[in-house]
Amino acid sequence: MNNKLGVDSFLWGVATSAFQLEGSPYADWTSWDSILDTKPHITNHYELYREDLKLLKDLGVNAYRFSIEWSRIQPRENIWDDEAIAHYQEIIDILNSNNIEPMITLHHFTHPLWFIKKYPWHEDASIGKFLVFAEKMASTLKGVRYWITFNEPYVLILAGYFEGCTPPGIRDISLGIRALKNILACHGKTYDLIHEKVAGSPMVSVAHNMAALAPWSRWNPLDKILAKVARHFYNHSLLDAFKTGILNVKFPFKEEICIAVPIRDKLDFFGVNYYTRIHMRFNPFKKMGIELRHRDIDGYGLTDMGWEIHPRGLERVLRHASELNVPLIITENGIATRDCQKKIKYMKRHVDVLERCIKEGFDVRGYFYWSLIDNYEWLQGLDARFGLYRVDFDTLERKPTNAAAYYSYLIKSRSSF
């Protein structure tokens, strides 16, 4: 395979995020979670990281995606915690010494509390504050080739600014669009910063959540329009912005928005997070006239979070993402279930689709299963079991599941990708 990424083989990995494994006393989500009281720090990965990194070796992965918890690095404005930086550097060093490619995420939903209080994303001052952090990371961390600037910027905006169910807890679409514009500006500048500061040829992207979005009823023109609008906003408007430098948003009954965003071609690969299909119905009694539902149409069942298992949707989103003409990496794909057989089937069916796509010529260079161990799942707390390793939240013991053994087997049997 002509490997433009310059790595020797397909990246088989697992993905995690810092806050979901280790919490942080200084993060905005911590005070948010005090209402839910689901203890994000419960898996205590911040202390047990050496043990957890050994699990990667046991699995046989050659890549690991994890995030740097910004609020640990800058617990207060203008204060750097050098020990926290050394901690993440040690993780990178352990990975490299085991031939596991580190892929780091600079922003995975959480913020230092001081940032979200004083400089929320809809304020232009947020850009400078994030860039100070990004520059410090790009100039200090050594041995990282793969960088994700932002995880799922659209999810952050939908939850934090449209729904208001996550920090900063605002319900205002125009502020949300302003926040998105600032986040994308940060991506563009961070892309340049990383290329300036990081030796070698760093690979930079975002991780974009893409879903299969379908009308509730194929016969209802309003449902069809809705699904089309949603697909354009949620899946495609970011791809278009990377191609053109223009963010174009059209919501029904609202004026079209066209904003210049400095991100044109600022991608070395494209990270796709894919989980599910969502059906959409026009319902005037719901917010923005939209009702969402997961339905078990393929007969593969729903996950413990009620998400539809729809492997074919992966092909659809990869087809769209291919329009960017950069290599693709599946930066997240996984299932919340306590049923190991279901987890195994989910993985197999998605990897089968991936294999078909690669045979068809899609330029996909990696697959990261979400997630390594059971962890804190945002608004769902601790019930959503995504891990290949089961965590006993009382004893903190990590136990391999059959799904872990299956993933190892999958990696060996498909290593020829």
Ligand code: FCB
């Ligand atoms: C993704 C998030 C990740 C995790 C999975 C289940 O959207 O990026 O943090 O919560 O969903």
